[in-house]
Amino acid sequence: MPIEPSFLDELAALETSLTRETDSPRQGEQQSPNVGEGLTFSDYRRYAPGDDVRRIDWRVYARTDQYFIKQYEAERNLTVHVLLDTSASMDFGEGDAHKFEFGARFGLAFAYFAAAGHDAFRFATIGTDVERLDRRQSNRGELLRLLDRVNDIDPDDRTAFADALAAYAGTIHSRSLVVVVSDFLADPDAIENGLAALGDNDVLLLHVVAPDERDPDVAGDTVFEDPETGATQRTYFAGSTAESYRNRLSAHIDDVAARARRLRAEHVVVDTDADFFESFAQVWRRQGDRERRRSRG
Incomplete structure (x- = not known):
């Protein structure tokens, strides 16, 4: 039985669910099973003028009414x-x-x-x-x-x-x-x-x-x-x-x-x-x- 293209949509829903498990900001380093540019590790900091607005985590904003930037370990x-x-x-x-x-x-x-x-x-x-x-x-x-x-x-x-x-x-x-x-x-x-x-x-x-x-x-x-x-x-x-x-x-x-x-x-x-x-x-x-x-x- 062939794998249908809708499989990718189901993966998107799963990725959102797994990301939501660890997307609450906290002080210091944030551990996450989500694959970011550093596979499992990311941290948050508050948005500052001049930051790329595309990096704002809107799910966190919806819960906290605060702007946070999700940072990845791109160098990895x-x-x-x-x-x-x-x-x-x-x-x-x-x-x-x-x-x-x-x-x-x-x-x-x-x-x-x-x-x-x-x-x-x-x-x-x-x-x-x-x-x-x-x-x-x-x-x-x-x-x-x-x-x-x-x-x-x-x-x-x-x-x-x-x-x-x-x-x-x-x-x-x-x-x-x-x-x-x-x-x-x-x-x-x-x-x-x-x-x-x-x-x-x-x-x-x-x-x-x-x-x-x-x-x-x-x-x-x-x-x-x-x-x-x-x-x-x-x-x-x-x-x-x-x-x-x-x-x-x-x-x-x-x-x-x-x-x-x-x-x-x-x-x-x-x-x-x-x-x-x-x-x-x-x-x-x-x-x-x-x-x-x-x-x-």
Whole structure:
């Protein structure tokens, strides 16, 4: 099911809601999960003659009857890089629970919030190689174009994490948040090598998992097929076999999370049966909390 342009309007409503959570002025520094030019940190000061009136926060004025200027840390010059996995294993799930569509929505949402906060975004797909989809324009028109590009993608083949992430790392030349959206169904060593190549950048792994992946709706004599290699295996899927499968999947997710921690990357599991906007808001707040901890040293 294609992602409709109205999705961007829904993101706008969510961005307004999340901004409202922290837009009450107070003395000193104002912490915010909203992506401003400094991602999560901004402060307020009273308006003074000569200030650019376009920087007045009118929502604050409506509540306080006072003019406040919202200041961003423009010198931090954040760029948000979204890397979206297009391997065949992402082509799994039905309707809103489809892994690729759910992951693509997350990627587009991060790009939208970057643009809304006056930050730059870059958007690429990763598979056996890397394909840049953006044209270095961080605005609504570019988001609409990206939405169309994403809708045209048919997940296929596999993802070579070590090579793809290393290749993309060479294109990063400023302080960045790198958001990798994937099901990470690959060799953990290759995933770790790819993450290591991203160096000191702030890295967030969004680990997409579908409900039927955790608990397959099959029983008895079953033939399983690897969507990336085409290899098949016949087994009797029940009892101890089903439990062993679930344990192995859980262990793999934990392994990816542990390797991410070793490299100081954030790892978040997102279930595709969750409400998208609630799920994204939770991840966004979590990223804001992480940035606040980093800013405190």
